[in-house]
Amino acid sequence: MSEPMIVDVFTDGACLGNPGPGGWAALLRYGKIEKVISGSEAETTNNRMELMGAIGALEALTRSCGVRITTDSQYVKQGMEQWLARWQANGWRTSDKKPVKNQDLWQRLAQAVARHQVQWFWTRGHSGHADNERVDRAARLAAERQSQDA
Template sequence: MPRQPKPLVLYTDGSCSGNPGPGGFGAVLIGKKEALHMWGGEEHTTNNRMELMAAIRGLQAIKRPREVIVWSDSTYLVKGASSWIYGWNKKGFKGVKNPDLWLEIDRLQSIHDVEWNWVKAHSGNELNELADSLAHTGRRTQVYDEVRVPLQ
C-alpha cells in the first residue's frame, strides 16, 4: 500500500484598517521541503473578507487533492467552514455575507480534506504571527505576491 503524504499545514490571517477599509490577507502553506508565503490586499474590503481570502488563496495554491490542516484566529472562518457552511449550502447561500467567497471555500473543501482549527491571535504562535505580518504587508502594498521559503 502506498504511503499517504503527511497533511499540509496552512496558517491564515486577515487584516483591515477600518472595517470596511484597506485590507490584506496572509497565508503560510507548509509542505515537506518548503513553505509558501502568500499575501495580497484590496483597497476597500472587510476584515472577514480578508480572513476568507487568506484561506482561499492558500487552498488554491495546492495543486492536487490533499489533506490540509488549516489554522486561523478567525472564529468566523473556522466555524463557518467547519459547521455553518453545510446549512448555508442547503439554502443556496441566501442571506449569507460574502457568498462568493463561501462558495469558493465550499468548492475547495470538495477537493481537499480540510480540518479547520482555531488559534488565539497574538499569543506567540510563530506561524500565526507570520500570517498576520503577511496580511499587514498585503494591506499596505495592495499587491498579490508569494515567495517560496526552503524549510531547514
C-alpha cells in the same frame, strides 16, 4: 501504498479600517518546504480577508491532499464546520432568512475545500503562536501596500 501528502497552512487577514484597504496571507508548509503567499484589495472587510487567506492557500495547492488549516478567525472555522452545510441547504440564507454575507467567498471556499481533506484548527490571534504571528505580519504588510497604492 505511500502516505498521503499533508500540508499545514496558517492563514490571516487584516483590514485598515473595516471596511478599508485589506490584505490576506497564508503560510503553506510541506515538510521543510515553506511558501508564504499574500494578496490585497482596496476596499474590503476583515472577514473577507480572513476568508481570502484560506481560499488563497487552498487554490495555491496544485493537487488534492490533506490540509490542516490553522486560523485565528472563529468566523472562518465555525463557518466551515457549523454553518456552511445549513447555508447551502437553505439557498444561501441564514436561519433568520437573510442572505449570507460574503456568499461569493463562502462558495469559492467551499469549492476549494472540496478538492482536499481539510481539518480546521483555531488559535487565538496575537497570542505568540509563531506561524500565526508570521502570517499576521504578512497580511498587514499586504494591506499597508494596498493603502499606499490607493
